[in-house]
Amino acid sequence: MENKEEQAPVVLAGLELDSDEDFEHSMEEMLSLIDACNMEVVDVVRQKLPHPEAGTYLGKGKANELKEAVLQTGAAYCIFEGNLSPAQLKNLQNITGIEVWDRTRLILEIFSRRARTREARLQVESAYLQYMLPRLSGMWQHLGRQAGASGSMSNRGIGETQLELDRRHINTRIAELSRELETIKRTHDVQRAGRLKSTLPSVALVGYTNAGKSTLLNKLVEYSGSNEDKKVLQKDMLFATLDTSIRRIHTEGNKDFLLSDTVGFIEDLPHTLIKAFRSTLEEAVHADLIIIVLDVSDDYYRLHKKVTEDTLKELEAHTIPRIYVMNKADLLPEVNGDLPKIKQDEIWISAEKGKGLEELLDMILAKVYAGSETLTILLPFARGDLLNLLHQRAHILSEEYLPDGTLLKVNCPADLLDRFREYTYE
Numbered sequence: 001m002e003n004k005e006e007q008a009p010v011v012l013a014g015l016e017l018d019s020d021e022d023f024e025h026s027m028e029e030m031l032s033l034i035d036a037c038n039m040e041v042v043d044v045v046r047q048k049l050p051h052p053e054a055g056t057y058l059g060k061g062k063a064n065e066l067k068e069a070v071l072q073t074g075a076a077y078c079i080f081e082g083n084l085s086p087a088q089l090k091n092l093q094n095i096t097g098i099e100v101w102d103r104t105r106l107i108l109e110i111f112s113r114r115a116r117t118r119e120a121r122l123q124v125e126s127a128y129l130q131y132m133l134p135r136l137s138g139m140w141q142h143l144g145r146q147a148g149a150s151g152s153m154s155n156r157g158i159g160e161t162q163l164e165l166d167r168r169h170i171n172t173r174i175a176e177l178s179r180e181l182e183t184i185k186r187t188h189d190v191q192r193a194g195r196l197k198s199t200l201p202s203v204a205l206v207g208y209t210n211a212g213k214s215t216l217l218n219k220l221v222e223y224s225g226s227n228e229d230k231k232v233l234q235k236d237m238l239f240a241t242l243d244t245s246i247r248r249i250h251t252e253g254n255k256d257f258l259l260s261d262t263v264g265f266i267e268d269l270p271h272t273l274i275k276a277f278r279s280t281l282e283e284a285v286h287a288d289l290i291i292i293v294l295d296v297s298d299d300y301y302r303l304h305k306k307v308t309e310d311t312l313k314e315l316e317a318h319t320i321p322r323i324y325v326m327n328k329a330d331l332l333p334e335v336n337g338d339l340p341k342i343k344q345d346e347i348w349i350s351a352e353k354g355k356g357l358e359e360l361l362d363m364i365l366a367k368v369y370a371g372s373e374t375l376t377i378l379l380p381f382a383r384g385d386l387l388n389l390l391h392q393r394a395h396i397l398s399e400e401y402l403p404d405g406t407l408l409k410v411n412c413p414a415d416l417l418d419r420f421r422e423y424t425y426e
């Protein structure tokens with residue numbers, strides 16, 4: 001890969017199909033993705049066609065124009081807005097003489113650069129290998145040419161033997177990775193089960209990349225006066241977050257909950273990546289409440305909302321209750337003055353300016369502690385475990401020691417009601 005400091009020059013190519021209404025938006029998003037990969041667009045080649053050309057994606061003439069642009073600019077990569085078939089990729093690489101990436105390949109590259117934890121690294125490697133597998137022949141053809149140039153062997157022989165070896169090698173590695181990931185997932189499941197049984201309701205922040213999820217997590221931690229001072233990275237860059245972070249949010253009256261922040265979504269998130277990141281995203285799947293964070297200052301936020309909802313469906317998390325946070329509302333002059341604005345399950349806030357945090361917390365608590373009831377109970381002294389549970393989860397209104405045990409008046413969360421009914425005291 002290129003030196004990280006130096007931005008690799010890129011020619012961006014886009015094909016506008018008749019059916020594609022959001023082409024301009026996709027091209028703009030490509031600029032942000034390329035930027036997130038520390039590369040620089042030096043030229044853009046675009047074409048309008050009813051459908052992609054089978055062999056070269058672009059039309060023949062356009063493909064030659066692309067080659068010219070590459071020669072003129074000295075670009076190191078040619079990146080396509082859409083996704084290319086293995087054959088198209090190979091042909092375009094031959095035509096331009098440089099490395100050709102499609103959108104999926106670019107997103108994989110960003111993920112691989114950002115992956116920090118062991119789990120994220122394994123997930124990205126697995127997604128990358130699955131992507132490469134059907135595209136290997138293009139790569140070996142390239143190597144074969146080099147070997148052929150030295151004149152000692154037949155291109156075909158080297159290419160094909162190497163290809164076969166590589167396929168086998170990669171398949172073995174993919175299997176190995178899924179075993180390792182499965183082990184990590186089991187550990188997570190056990191940890192999650194532990195949290196579910198003994199502690200607090202869980203709330204997950206999800207949404208399009210760059211919507212402000214990490215900013216909101218940091219602000220809520222700060223606002224709740226929690227002493228967890230470990231901030232998560234918030235940055236104006238696509239896919240700043242790749243791992244899941246969980247923080248405990250303190251509230252008055254013992255209504256604490258766990259808040260998680262995770263990898264953002266994007267339109268057409270490559271399927272291999274969704275699959276590979278499933279265990280990272282699993283935190284959202286198991287939440288009691290999902291907060292969908294949207295950047296309302298983005299003209300395309302409705303599209304982002306749909307992408308988020310579709311991705312949740314794919315993760316089978318669409319039945320979990322949700323709140324919609326319309327974030328970055330400070331950038332909308334018409335509402336900025338009177339934030340927060342609340343409409344049913346939607347709340348307009350500014351995470352960055354800290355506007356609407358209190359109201360959002362109220363909405364969260366109303367949801368996760370919905371169905372809670374005030375009970376008067378007498379707990380035998382022997383049930384210290386249950387007393388602890390109440391202290392962790394319930395809002396304790398009064399507590400007094402009687403000869404037979406502890407008499408408590410509590411606001412008990414719905415999921416615990418059954419466990420305490422038998423101790424109710426008239």
Ligand SMILES: Nc1nc2c(ncn2[C@@H]2O[C@H](COP(=O)(O)OP(=O)(O)OP(=O)(O)O)[C@@H](O)[C@H]2O)c(=O)[nH]1
Nearest residue numbers: 210211212213214215235236239240241264351352
């Ligand atoms: N004006 C404004 N900017 C905000 C607000 N919330 C977040 N931002 C900015 O938006 C950018 C992205 O914020 P993040 O919190 O990193 O977004 P994210 O959703 O975690 O993004 P990924 O981790 O990349 O998926 C940062 O530059 C923030 O400062 C807001 O309420 N108003």
Ligand SMILES: [Mg+2]
Nearest residue numbers: 213214240241
């Ligand atoms: Mg983030």
